[in-house]
Amino acid sequence: ALARLAVAFSACNLDACLGYLQQALAAHSDAPSSSLREAAAAVARACTGRADGSRAESPLSDSGRPRAWDLLELLEATRDVRELPEAAVVLLEWAARPEAR
Numbered sequence: 120a121l122a123r124l125a126v127a128f129s130a131c132n133l134d135a136c137l138g139y140l141q142q143a144l145a146a147h148s149d150a151p152s153s154s155l156r157e158a159a160a161a162v163a164r165a166c167t168g169r170a171d172g173s174r175a176e177s178p179l180s181d182s183g184r185p186r187a188w189d190l191l192e193l194l195e196a197t198r199d200v201r202e203l204p205e206a207a208v209v210l211l212e213w214a215a216r217p218e219a220r
Contacts, residue, residue, distance in 0.1 A: 133178055133186055136162055137193060144197040151202055159194070160205035166190045167213035187213050 140162050143155060151159070163169075166178060166186040178186045191210055194200050200207050 133165060136165070137186075137189060140190075141193050141197060144194075151198070156203055156205055159203045160209060163187070163190055163206040163209035163213075167209055169209065169213070185213075 140159060143158070144151065147155065166189065168178060180186055180189060187210055190206075191200075194203060194206065
C-alpha cells in the first residue's frame with residue numbers, strides 16, 4: 120500500500136516524495152519495515168525511469184542531474200544502503216545502463 124502511494128505521489132512531485140522518504144527513513148532508527156523498503160524501491164524505480172517497468176529515460180532535477188543520484192545521496196545520508204536491498208538493486212541496474220553515465 121505504501122509503495123503504491125509512493126509511485127502515485129512520485130508521478131506528481133518527485134521532490135516531495137524524496138523529502139517524505141527522507142523523513143520516514145530518519146524517523147526509524149531500527150531496521151526499516153517491509154513497507155518502508157517497498158516504498159524506497161518504488162521511489163528508486165521512479166527516480167530511474169522504471170516506475171512502470173519500462174526503460175524510460177531517468178527523470179532529471181532542475182540542474183539536469185538524474186534524480187537517481189539524489190536518491191542515492193539521501194539513502195547514504197540516512198541509512199546503510201544494505202538495509203534497503205530492493206532500492207539498491209534498482210539503483211545498481213540504473214547505473215549499469217549506458218545512459219546513466
